[in-house]
Amino acid sequence: MKKDPRLIALPSLGMALLPIILTIGLLAIQLFYYGDFTPHIPLALGAAIAAVFGWSRGYRWQEMQAGGFKLLHVAMPAVATLIVVGMLIGVLISSGTVPTLIYYGLELLSPQWFLAATMLMCAVVSLVVGSSWTTVGTVGLALMGIGIALEVPVYWTAGAIVSGAFFGDKMSPLSDTTNLSPAVTETNIFDHIKNMLPTTVPAMLIALVIYAWAGGGDPGGASSLARIADIREGLTEAFQLGFWQLIPLLVILTLAFLKIAPIPALFTATVLGGVIAMLTQGASFHDVLTYAHSGYTVDTGIGPLDTLLNRGGVTSMTWVVTLIIFALIFGGILEKTRCLEKVVTTITEKARSFRALQTSAVLTPIFVNSISGDVYLSIALPGRMYVSAYDRLGYSRLNLSRAIEEGGTLVSPLIPWNVGGAFVITTLGLTITDGDLSALLYIPLAFACWLSPLISIIYAQFGLFSYKADPEKRPNSDQPARLTSQTEDDGSSPEGSMAPNPLGGA
Numbered sequence: 001m002k003k004d005p006r007l008i009a010l011p012s013l014g015m016a017l018l019p020i021i022l023t024i025g026l027l028a029i030q031l032f033y034y035g036d037f038t039p040h041i042p043l044a045l046g047a048a049i050a051a052v053f054g055w056s057r058g059y060r061w062q063e064m065q066a067g068g069f070k071l072l073h074v075a076m077p078a079v080a081t082l083i084v085v086g087m088l089i090g091v092l093i094s095s096g097t098v099p100t101l102i103y104y105g106l107e108l109l110s111p112q113w114f115l116a117a118t119m120l121m122c123a124v125v126s127l128v129v130g131s132s133w134t135t136v137g138t139v140g141l142a143l144m145g146i147g148i149a150l151e152v153p154v155y156w157t158a159g160a161i162v163s164g165a166f167f168g169d170k171m172s173p174l175s176d177t178t179n180l181s182p183a184v185t186e187t188n189i190f191d192h193i194k195n196m197l198p199t200t201v202p203a204m205l206i207a208l209v210i211y212a213w214a215g216g217g218d219p220g221g222a223s224s225l226a227r228i229a230d231i232r233e234g235l236t237e238a239f240q241l242g243f244w245q246l247i248p249l250l251v252i253l254t255l256a257f258l259k260i261a262p263i264p265a266l267f268t269a270t271v272l273g274g275v276i277a278m279l280t281q282g283a284s285f286h287d288v289l290t291y292a293h294s295g296y297t298v299d300t301g302i303g304p305l306d307t308l309l310n311r312g313g314v315t316s317m318t319w320v321v322t323l324i325i326f327a328l329i330f331g332g333i334l335e336k337t338r339c340l341e342k343v344v345t346t347i348t349e350k351a352r353s354f355r356a357l358q359t360s361a362v363l364t365p366i367f368v369n370s371i372s373g374d375v376y377l378s379i380a381l382p383g384r385m386y387v388s389a390y391d392r393l394g395y396s397r398l399n400l401s402r403a404i405e406e407g408g409t410l411v412s413p414l415i416p417w418n419v420g421g422a423f424v425i426t427t428l429g430l431t432i433t434d435g436d437l438s439a440l441l442y443i444p445l446a447f448a449c450w451l452s453p454l455i456s457i458i459y460a461q462f463g464l465f466s467y468k469a470d471p472e473k474r475p476n477s478d479q480p481a482r483l484t485s486q487t488e489d490d491g492s493s494p495e496g497s498m499a500p501n502p503l504g505g506a
Helices: 013-033 040-056 061-074 076-095 097-108 111-129 132-149 154-171 176-185 189-214 222-238 243-257 262-280 285-294 303-309 314-336 339-350 354-372 375-393 397-408 419-427 438-445 447-462
Strands: none
Touching: 013 040, 013 314, 013 339, 040 061, 040 314, 061 076, 061 314, 061 375, 076 097, 076 132, 076 243, 076 262, 076 285, 076 314, 076 419, 097 132, 097 222, 097 243, 111 132, 111 154, 111 189, 111 243, 132 154, 132 222, 132 243, 132 303, 132 419, 154 176, 154 189, 154 419, 154 438, 154 447, 176 189, 176 375, 176 397, 189 397, 189 447, 222 303, 243 262, 262 285, 285 314, 314 339, 314 354, 314 375, 314 419, 339 354, 339 375, 354 375, 354 397, 354 447, 375 397, 397 447, 419 438
16 A cells, blocks of 8 residues: 655655766767767656656656656646747747848848847847847847858857746746745845846856957958848748737737737737738738648748748757657656755755855755756755755845756756747747757856856855845744645645746746
């Protein structure tokens, strides 16, 4: 007879780490030995390994399945947003919105400052919209086209886009993760945003200096000028360009400013883009439906431009969605069998000083991001597990909310099999084939995303911007908190009470 899962003790640290280590090994073999960037099956095998370990400790399959599916349920708003963003991309290309941004961007953006301008533009849009995904799928996609015309390596452009776009996901009050971090640590959202400035501002300034130094394309090269002329001519021949084509993007910004629910806002822009495609580009209603489902196709005779524009649609997100399913089920089983809890509690028990605690609070979301593939779990799990340790040491929980935001939100796009990384790779067309992983160079070149958590760790070592708790407001908490949403099936959870806002999705 199987035990009640709530009565099963935590596993040993070795038992908790073994399925994780084995899965990482499978991923390494697939990605680096075979040079095949399809992490789906290794993650599925990892879920099976975690389930076998859970079964050996007394968990029934039905219980572990419920844990995996519960985490998947929490992420369903993000999955739904991916699907709508896929539709939006296909339709916005067909309506001429993305081509218009590329055309006028080539005229207005100085090649010498292209990378710096790319980061700043994406940062502003993402801050207003509160969504890295929407920014990457619209403005980011257009900037990729401009970068191609300027002969900027795609990984440099992608790194600048990711740096700027995920800045908004961290700092915008409209972002889901920016709301989730203070929610699970029971802090004020605006105090949380203010407390992130000491790490965010230096990280962005350093990234801006690097991008300004790196520059962009060669403005005077004959090949660059010819390439730009060819692309602009190809765009004018294939599309009607002008103000009307920018309306869907303006609608997205306006609805986000008015705090309209994200999926309806994105879907409204998709419908409007379809209408503009029919009125200005000569598309039929059936064409628009096809673009929304299968993506847009065009033959301008310019290979790089066709590669950029032939994308979008629901089907373009199939690879990402299936990856999310495998990753979340694996992470859900690990959470249900309390493997992740054991790792986190071991860390909190050994972190006796604030320096060690704050460093661990930054690194733990990175670890959970890498294992579960889910940015929401990477924030919620450490956020609840670490609160008592901060209270015990007398430090403000704002230090914790900043740490989990930086290790969770900002690192998500840097992990290829995470939902954030998979979306970036798919949407920006960072092709990984025949063992060529050069497109993944965007990861180290997304400077703002990894500099911010690094600066946070440095601050912790010297006690900078490390605030003590107000004794009168300090919660009385002597026991480690548990994330009940995954370890118990009671339906109550930080995520359950506050479903992710996909417009601010990572």
